[in-house]
Amino acid sequence: MPAISFQSVSKTYSTARGSFQALDKVSFDIQQGEFFGLLGPNGAGKTTLISVLAGLVRATSGQVLVHGHDVHKEYAQARRTLGVVPQELVFDPFFTVREALRIQSGYFGVKNNDAWIDELLANLGLADKATSNMRQLSGGMKRRVLVAQALVHRPPVIVLDEPTAGVDVELRQTLWQFIARLNKQGHTVLLTTHYLEEAEALCSRIAMLKAGKVVALERTSDLLKAASSNVLRFKFDGTLPPAFEGKARVTGRIVQLPAHDAHEIEQHLAVIRQAGLRVEDVEIRKADLEDVFLDVMTAGREKVPA
Structure with a gap:
């Protein structure tokens, strides 16, 4: 019961x-x-x-x-x-x-x-x-x-x-x-x-x-487990490149970008280099529940077992 x-x-x-x-x-x-x-x-x-x-x-x-x-x-x-x-x-x-x-x-x-x-x-x-x-x-x-x-x-x-x-x-x-x-x-x-x-x-x-x-x-x-496996996180001042619009989660100076694999991380870093951004405290972390929550709420994907 x-x-x-x-x-x-x-x-x-x-x-x-x-x-x-x-x-x-x-x-x-x-x-x-x-x-x-x-x-x-x-x-x-x-x-x-x-x-x-x-x-x-x-x-x-x-x-x-x-x-x-x-x-x-x-x-x-x-x-x-x-x-x-x-x-x-x-x-x-x-x-x-x-x-x-x-x-x-x-x-x-x-x-x-x-x-x-x-x-x-x-x-x-x-x-x-x-x-x-x-x-x-x-x-x-x-x-x-x-x-x-x-x-x-x-x-x-x-x-x-x-x-x-x-x-x-x-x-x-x-x-x-x-x-x-x-x-x-x-x-x-x-x-x-x-x-x-x-x-x-x-x-x-x-x-x-x-x-x-x-x-x-x-x-x-x-x-x-169903979330993106990694998140690229860094701090910077300025305007985000257009390539990051709709992808990045921005909190003050902190920017976080989902990255499914090493190739996608390298793509993000390439955009940062090409845009000439001066970034600080770059790190790669595992996705957490907040990432999953935002994904579900913004993407509208339902994760309910049948």
Whole structure:
């Protein structure tokens, strides 16, 4: 039985400008114990899909199951199996960190939970903030409390919606060490993130959404194998030669060009020499998940197994 099953899920919103389809027949399963990535540009439908999963939004059509429980017909059972970390910083300003976690435990009928709360506080770097009021915490510390609240009832399925957006490196490392440990213990993890290096390092399988549709659904290793084998990267100031237009990914002074083999790398270097470009820090690297993501989103090629 899958941990999560999305079965032809569609969602259409009515707006002043007419109807808008946020999800279009999204279907895939996430197996128990998987670390699964859900990627896509802003507006692709990721948060809508998670909201449907959490019971916050009702799908126009289709069905979502969590450990076999329909999220609407069996909402109580489904929600007990879920721990959701939202994008937004939502907190109650009247309680301390420990009080907030005790109250969250009570929502799920969990009593005498202080031992697990202490473990969460220690693993998320919150032990010295246990008696602090939520209003006194920094944004990063509030984010840690959100993670602790999602985990306080020991859910078998953990949903992380942009959990490291705008937070420091220390939190990212602490969070991923703890979540990876829970995943090894059998917890299923569903992650959305714009930090694609996180998804590449953590997720065994990935789905990509574009305009509400699944355009890629494969193992992370298979997605990387299908990418261009190399990328030529360099820095320079000036205007790119016409031969690179439509091929290059430019970030400030950094230019990156896909290259399938050594011959194509030499062609790129020849163009640089002929154009008289003065480049710095030339290197050749393997294609990463960001290259695959941009390829899928811009080229429109679908990578969904039949």
